[in-house]
Amino acid sequence: MLYTYVRKKVPMDDNSIIDLYFDRSEAAITETDAKYGRYCFHIAENILNNFEDSEESVNDTYLAAWRTIPPKRPNRLAVYLGKMTRNISLDRWKRLQNDLIAQRARSHPCYTAPEGK
Numbered sequence: 609m610l611y612t613y614v615r616k617k618v619p620m621d622d623n624s625i626i627d628l629y630f631d632r633s634e635a636a637i638t639e640t641d642a643k644y645g646r647y648c649f650h651i652a653e654n655i656l657n658n659f660e661d662s663e664e665s666v667n668d669t670y671l672a673a674w675r676t677i678p679p680k681r682p683n684r685l686a687v688y689l690g691k692m693t694r695n696i697s698l699d700r701w702k703r704l705q706n707d708l709i710a711q712r713a714r715s716h717p718c719y720t721a722p723e724g725k
Contacts, residue, residue, distance in 0.1 A: 619643040622685040629677035636677075637670050644686060648693040655697040661704070665697040672696065 620628075620639045628636035648669055652662035669692045682688035 617642070625685060626677060626681060629674065630681075632678075637674065640670060640673065640685075640689070644689050647686065648689055651690055651693045652697040655694070655701055656704075661700060662697070665693060665700055668696045669693045 619642055625636060625639045625643065628639060645666065648666045649662055652665040652669075653659070656662050656665065669689060672692050673689060
């Protein structure tokens, strides 16, 4: 039998990824996703229980990292990204809950629309 070996790409270390952010290289997002994408998605999915909303939260996390890493230089990138993912996902969950409550209130027979709407 002939076996073929597939070499897995070794993820970059955190300091190298952070250096990419400081260099404003788009590869920072790619490397962040390769190393921490599943981790961030798992956090978001546990909060939101929805695939699409979880993907959006992870993408928002990458955007937040892009905007905040220079000037910040996190000591532990996994913790930094995990905390941002958690906060973004919780904010999204609260917004979705408020939308659901408002939708139920509007469909209630006693609901009257505010004037001017």
